[in-house]
Each structure stands twice: as structure tokens, then as C-alpha cells.
Amino acid sequence: MDIKIFNSVELIDEEWECMVENHPFLKRKYLRLLEETNPCEAKYYLVTGEEGRKYCFVSYKLKLNVFTYSKLKLEIPVTVIGIPASVSAPGYFCDDEKVILKVLEAIKGMKIILNSSDKLHSLKRGQTLPDCIMNLPWVNFGEYLKSMKGTHRYRYNKVKKQGKILRVETLEYNEEFSEELYRLYENVYFKSNFKLEKLPIHFFKKNGADTTVFSLGEKPVGFVQTFKEEDVFYFLFGGINYDLNKEHSLYFNMLYHIISMAIKSGAKQVKMGQTAEDAKLRLGCRLEEKYLYVHSSSRLLNRVIQHVVPLFSYRYNLENYHVFKENSD
Template sequence: MQKIATLLLNYQTKNYSHSFFSKIDAISKEIWEDLDCENNRYFNRDFLKSIEKNHSKIQFYYQILFDENNKACAFFSFQIIDFEINNIKNNFEIFIKKVQKIVAKIPFFPSSRPLKILIVGNTFVSGEHGFYIKEHLDKKLVLKEFTKAILQFSNTQNQLKIDAILCKDFKNESLSNTSIFEKFQFKRFSVEPNLVMEINSNWKNFNDYLTALKTKFRVKAKKALQQSSALMMVEITPENCEHQLVKMTELYQKVSSNAGFNLANFNVATYKDLKRAFGENYLLQSYWIDEKMVGFLSGLITNNSLDAHFVGIDYSLNKQHAIYQRMLYDYIKIAIDKNLKIVNFGRTASEIKSSVGAIPQDLTIYFRHKKRITNRILHLFLQRVQPTAFQQKFPFKNTDTI
């Protein structure tokens, strides 16, 4: 049996001391009590441990900041992955090939192997889920001290062979604080927006949502509901999850292979642990036609928000049975029924998500290669990788609905 890692490393900066851990189980109960962060389920031990347990090819690390009284006051989660630049599929593929030809001539650029990227954030979920900072602290100062420590970590842990650091995904209102990264040669660029929908407090059921739509979008919704009427929904539980995992994995991979940008592949077996840990607060249901699974959806309920996670779709039946569109309406219905305030649909498929009422929320990422010249070259590349343009829809009769 592998011995659980204890404290990995300690660093001291001007205002804080920093401890790094390689396992969630190595972080003491006292530290979690000091942080008092687990009401946000993305910083819950069970959530983090479920991800860590089921992704053995990813190296997980956790950084705790302690104040002058040796009380834990901030938590950072990061992972080290192998990333192939070829995994980016979008309108700039021709440009990517040109960049690859250029960097292949640079002897120190790791063209013969994937980039080892240290990701500050959650590799599998869009949003600011990489760090928790207690409310009374100066966030910009904390991020400055964190950056010093993470750079020291990446520079001294030679066995990890880290090539670059990526900090993700920051909303516009956070940029006044996260701009501190740029003082440490991080390059800033935009990624696909988050699609977020506010649930009107006057909606008591799904019919109220339909009534709020303009005629064109209400007709479209009713057509999709009619097309998908043959779908049978089955709630996935820890007890019935096991025998569905093979098909869920197949359907997830169909969606993942169509994505324009993937940092890493998600292990669908994680759902079993998440469902066991969070019960009704982890949404997981499959869609069937006769005896065949044709889709599934997943999501986490936290802080009055339903966050859509991965879905799986049988694309050969998607158009005929409006599977994906039905999933979007089901997310909305569940949020209304549970009196939630927000549905966070995540990235991708921006146009169809905006057609059901979601609006784009810009996200920013910061990237820094350890080698200065390579960092400049990659900055030129990243400037060209812009979010995919889409035609935003405005489906509600009254703009106050949004």
C-alpha cells in the first residue's frame, strides 16, 4: 500500500509562509477548519479527493498560505499535466503549423515531448476554482506572494520538469487583482467565454420560463421538447453507476473529441465518487431510447448555482431527438425546481446556449513559459488564439429577465 504523502515542501515569503502537499489526505483537519472553505464544494475535500483519486496520470499539488499567527488563510490547487500543442483545434490550425515549424528550429523548445504545464485552477471545470482566499485579506498581495512561491516551486522541483505555468479562468472583475501575474512575465490571453444564465425569481416552474421567451424561441423549445419526448431519463446513483460507466465513457469521448481545446481527458469513473460524496447536490442522469443509452449530463450544485459539467451525446441520434437541446432545458428546469439563482453552462456551444437564455462571461488565462525567449514566442502564438466568434441570441421578451 502506497504511503500517504505528508508535507512536501515549505517556503517563506515576506508576508506569509507556504506549505505544499501532494495529497489531499496530507492536509490536516486543523488546516481545513482554519480555512473554513468547504461550503464551496469546489474546495471541499471530497470533491478534490475524487478528482485526485481517479486521474493517476496527473500530478496533484496543494499550496496552503499561513499568516503571521500560523493560521491557514488561503488555499491553492494545481495540477501538472502533459499537453500536446496539437490538441488545439480551431480556426488557427494553419498558424499553429507555422509556429511548430519555427519552434522546431529552436534547440531548447521541447518539440520532442509534450509541454509539462503546471495548471493553477481546476483542469476539468471552467471558472475560478483554483484558489480560495479569506475575505479579510488583500487579494492582490496574496496573489503576489503566491506567485513568488509557485515560481520558486517550479524552479526548484527539477524532477517534475515543468515547462510552463498556466493560471485559469478569471472573470473581468478579478483582473484588477490578477494583473499582478503580468509583473512576473505571465502573458494574458482570452479563452472561450463561460455561458451563464440567471434564473428569474418569478419563475416557479418550467412553463414560466417558456412563457418568458419570445415566440420564435418558445416555438423552438417546444419543438425540441416534442422531438425529445421519446427520451427516458434515468437518475444515476452510486449503486447503478458501475454498469453504465463504459457507455458513459464512450459518449463522453464523442463530445471530447469534437472540442476545440482540451487540457486533459476526464475519467468518467470519478462520477461514482462525486455522487456518493454529494448525493442530490451532484446531478447525474442518463438518457435512453429503448434499451440504448444515448446521452448523459452531470453538474454540481453549490452556492445557489447549478454548474453544468461534462455531457455525453450520441451524435448520430442528436438531431433527430434533440438530445443536447433537451439537456440544456433540463438544466434550466432543475435549477428552477430547486430555487437556484444561476445556471453556469460552461464553455463551448456558445450560440445554442445563448439561444436558451445564457449570456457570455469573458474569461482570462495567464501563461508563463520558464524560458524567457520561448515565453515571448508563445506569447505571439497565444495572441492569435482568440475565442471563437458566435452570434449571440436574445431569447427573452423582456431584457429584465436576463
């Protein structure tokens, strides 16, 4: 097995791009932007395994509270196998557990794999925030509403009534992303119980996503950044004025608008992100489990870690709202 390690996106072999064709957050243009806007000692691993099969991994350094999902607190420097932005995608492209373990062994110190969809057998599995996903069989937003049970359509109508004076527009150029919008993002970041990295305003100006702004009069009170890749529509980041949220049902209006945009785009699926699961379940999303794994270079410490991984895990017990008519049973 051959492992090539690169300290800069500019040095990565061309073959990387072919491997990650269907993985937008692993593409070099996205990693390059993160390298510029969120420098965190990122490294890129290009692995050649058996029969010449190719795999890739991204790691970065972070001083992390390893008990992020519990009431305990212990901040230590770790190497994260992941994307250095708060997205639900894993930081690797690999379907061979032996290769994953070899890469972990090649990295010194404490390592954490975040947002994995793989159920590895050699490491104790923990849970991180689940991804909120909705398949989109409808040709327009009206069909989406018609597919709902009456109580959920009533909820939508109530939300729209509360937000009837909201003005919605999409920025023509992302360079127009303002300090005022950035402060709305900071509202969300500082309110979060699960903080990782805080991205600078330059990231929002340069990431290529569409920015949809929600305003009361001339005052922005919320925004969402979204993009479509192949048949998937992604809700990337957002910001909100929490003081006005309840009166105008601002957050739910933003979520419904994302679904409307996703359906209109022709996407077959929308990925709504890893936070506010209960709110998104009320709209008809389902949860896709995401896993974390912890590994140490010290054999003794690694044995101990595997026993305490459940302490690192996110726990949730959410209601299934049976939003759509076909789920009435």
C-alpha cells in the same frame, strides 16, 4: 509570506476546508477523488500572506498543446494552476495579485493559470473558454418559457416535439453508471477541439453528482451529471449519441432539461459549462469571460511569452440572441 506545499490531499491542513467553503471544486473530497481517478502529480499550496490572510492553490502536471485555441500545435510539459478536470472553476482561492505572482515564482518551469476570473496587471492576459451562466428568477419552468420572446418559445416547442419519445430518468445510485454511458462521454471527449484530461469511468461513479439519463426505448442516448451547491446549480459533464442528435434534437432537449431541474431545485443561478456557447446562448445564457496567464521561471523566456500570449487565446464572436422579452430593445 509562508508557502506550505502538500503532495497529497490527505496531508492538507484542516483550515483549507474553511477557506474553500463556497468553492466546491476546491474542497478536499473533490480533490481526493481526482487524485484517485486522475493522478497527475497534483500539489496543493497553502499560503499565509500579510496580516495572516490565507490563500490556497492547486497545480498539476500536463503535457499540453499550448496553442490549444489556435491552429498551431506545440506540446510541452507544463504546470497548470487549475482543477484537473474540465470544469470552469479556477484552481485557486486568492484575491491578492502579489501572492499569485509569488506562487508562480515558487514553481519551476512553465506555468499556465486556467479559468481565472481575475484581471491581473503584471502578466499579459489571454482568454480561455467562457463560462455559460443563467440567472434564475423564475419559480417554475413555465415562467421561464413565458419570459421568452415568441420565436424562442416556438423553438422550444419544436425541440420538445422532436424529442417527444425520449425517456428521462435519474440513476438512483451512481454506481449504476455503465460502460454504455461512459462511451457517450467518450463521444464528447473525442469530438472536442479543446481536449485536456480524459476522466475514467470511476470518476463518474464516485463524484456524487446526479446522473440523468436520456433513452430511446431501453437504449441510453445521452446523459448529464449535475449537482447543486448553495444557490448554484452546476452542469458538470455529459455524453451524447451524435448519430441520433439531429433527429431527436437530443442536445437541446438535454439543455432544456438541465434548466428545468435547476429551476425546480430552487437555485438562483445555473452554470452550464464552457462548451457549445452558441447553443447555450440560444437558451438565454450569458457568457462570463475566463482568462489564462502564462509564466516561465526563465526571465528571458517569460518576456517573450508575455508578447505571444494572444496566440494561446481562445477567440469567439457569437451572436446575442435576445431571448427574453425585456431584452427586446
